[in-house]
Amino acid sequence: CNTCDDQTALHIASRLGKPDIVQQLLSNGACPDSTTSSGYTPLHLAAREGHRDIAAALLDQGAGQGVTTKGITPLHLAAQEGSALRSGLT
Template sequence: MWNSRKGNTALHIASLAGQSLIVTILVENGANVNVQSLNGFTPLYMAAQENHEDVVRFLLSHGANQALSTEGR
């Protein structure tokens, strides 16, 4: 799985950009919806931060945990 220097995965980037189709493809192919970057951000947090409601709903329906801390790891 690809990670940036900040620990962001492809799912983080797609969620941040609101790319619903890419998010769907990644999750359906095993991407971890609760993965955290080095600063503790999850794909759900990143999608919510940018008001990508469709991505937020999709991630929640696929097990994204709203309670994960966003404190740096």
């Protein structure tokens, strides 16, 4: 089930900072590189919000840290937000 921006449950849990839900979704086969209609992955959303534990879980499951959306990587979003997460994405 997706939202109007094609956000999956994994996108929403990643954005809202719900690590237990993210882990459960990944364990049940959720794709860590799925994209919204705007092109954002769960890693983009976790990075933008500074959710380091979620970013680590997504990366452990093979999420692409070099995926670009409109020329923006998750690292760019972490840097824009001043997130301490950027050190984990370099």
